[in-house]
Amino acid sequence: MVSMRERFLITNLKGAVTPDPARAWAVDFIPDAALAVEEGHILWMGRRHDLPAEYKGAPILDGRGRWASPGFVDPHTHLLFGGDRSQEFNRRLHGATYAEIAAAGGGIKETVRATRAASVGELVAIGAERLGKFRHKGVVHLEAKTGYGLDLDTEGRLLAAYAELKSRGWSLDVTLMPGHDLPPEFAGDPDGYTRIVSEEWQPALVKRHPGVARFCDVFVERGVFTADQGRAMLESGKRLGLTPRIHADEFCSTGGAELSAQVGAASADHLMFASDEGIRAMAAAGVVPTLLPATTLFLGMKDYAPARKMIAEGCAVALASDFNPGSCACIDPLLVLRLACLQLRLTFEEALCAMTLHPARSLGHAHLGHLHPGASASFLLWDVKHPLDLVYWMGEAFLPEIAGLPR
Numbered sequence: 586m587v588s589m590r591e592r593f594l595i596t597n598l599k600g601a602v603t604p605d606p607a608r609a610w611a612v613d614f615i616p617d618a619a620l621a622v623e624e625g626h627i628l629w630m631g632r633r634h635d636l637p638a639e640y641k642g643a644p645i646l647d648g649r650g651r652w653a654s655p656g657f658v659d660p661h662t663h664l665l666f667g668g669d670r671s672q673e674f675n676r677r678l679h680g681a682t683y684a685e686i687a688a689a690g691g692g693i694k695e696t697v698r699a700t701r702a703a704s705v706g707e708l709v710a711i712g713a714e715r716l717g718k719f720r721h722k723g724v725v726h727l728e729a730k731t732g733y734g735l736d737l738d739t740e741g742r743l744l745a746a747y748a749e750l751k752s753r754g755w756s757l758d759v760t761l762m763p764g765h766d767l768p769p770e771f772a773g774d775p776d777g778y779t780r781i782v783s784e785e786w787q788p789a790l791v792k793r794h795p796g797v798a799r800f801c802d803v804f805v806e807r808g809v810f811t812a813d814q815g816r817a818m819l820e821s822g823k824r825l826g827l828t829p830r831i832h833a834d835e836f837c838s839t840g841g842a843e844l845s846a847q848v849g850a851a852s853a854d855h856l857m858f859a860s861d862e863g864i865r866a867m868a869a870a871g872v873v874p875t876l877l878p879a880t881t882l883f884l885g886m887k888d889y890a891p892a893r894k895m896i897a898e899g900c901a902v903a904l905a906s907d908f909n910p911g912s913c914a915c916i917d918p919l920l921v922l923r924l925a926c927l928q929l930r931l932t933f934e935e936a937l938c939a940m941t942l943h944p945a946r947s948l949g950h951a952h953l954g955h956l957h958p959g960a961s962a963s964f965l966l967w968d969v970k971h972p973l974d975l976v977y978w979m980g981e982a983f984l985p986e987i988a989g990l991p992r
């Protein structure tokens with residue numbers, strides 16, 4: 586990591602690769618690039634021999650022949666949870682389905698039991714360790730949800746743990762998600778749970794932990810919450826100043842994509858079974874479809890989200906890890922990038938936009954996800970001949986140097 590205080594130049598780069606925030610889906614590959622940085626922000630980026638004279642005397646950081654890219658932004662994680670579900674994973678390998686395990690009281694409910702048993706201090710320690718792993722692999726900013734508490738007390742402790750992680754300097758956006766599942770206390774009464782979350786818990790949590798959560802989320806799925814129950818929780822979140830995101834159409838279509846457009850969500854996530862009308866509605870409303878191909882893989886499903894259809898309709902598709910103990914126990918942005926190319930059929934350029942610029946936008950951060958002037962100098966240095974190597978040499982565990990963190 587370099588000091589970001591003064592003005593300095595990065596030269597001797599093999600190149601820089603970055604989405605262009607001014608042109609949809611455009612990616613620049615700039616050979617022999619240089620970057621001028623000041624106060625943690627990019628002042629100039631281009632070919633070294635075009636460097637304006639005013640930057641020439643600045644101290645130089647040697648890029649050592651590497652490629653610079655923007656840091657990855659992960660817009661969907663369930664960062665904080667207790668325990669793990671490796672036994673359940675093996676039950677799935679023995680033939681049980683995710684839905685069967687959930688219906689028998691395992692799945693999310695098992696993680697809820699372990700999370701309720703964790704103190705704020707334990708949650709902070711777990712979170713810091715996981716955030717370190719994300720950063721090590723090039724994720725400079727991420728979104729992180731509550732949702733494994735499902736009672737007022739534990740959802741509050743999750744918010745307190747996130748607040749502590751933020752105060753330690755981790756760059757993250759928090760999403761309040763008591764509508765992740767129906768807790769055992771409300772078994773058979775999703776309407777009652779919807780009411781208490783909307784009318785009592787969300788207002789109380791936002792009041793007790795002001796400014797911690799920026800977003801709210803709900804799992805709209807057959808057997809979990811209906812679109813109407815989801816709408817009620819998200820509208821309550823909106824009244825509290827939170828912007829909706831939605832777990833939508835993961836196992837079947839229950840109108841989650843359509844709902845995301847109706848409530849003005851920043852993103853709709855999963856979408857393996859989004860309907861054509863839902864896709865058109867997201868495009869028209871500017872919802873960012875957020876695809877989680879590592880989850881499709883980890884669940885052993887065949888149906889990857891219809892990414893090409895979404896792009897053809899004009900959606901600014903984003904990619905995310907969905908890191909969680911049940912459907913994607915995986916911190917590996919390069920795996921997500923590779924699956925996006927190989928299973929969602931994105932080009933490398935599209936997949937790069939979907940790992941950087943588009944998730945940054947869905948989280949409201951214009952200064953993240955690209956290397957153009959004004960961007961945060963939170964970029965990565967990759968020791969590769971060309972950025973395509975990151976996908977092409979599919980088994981390589983390339984690790985970037987993190988040359989600065991978001992400000």
Ligand code: NIG
Binds near residue numbers: 911
């Ligand atoms: O995004 N879909 C719901 N929530 C998670 C899975 C949570 C779990 O199994 O613990 C997801 O896939």
Ligand code: FE
Binds near residue numbers: 661663
């Ligand atoms: Fe999720």
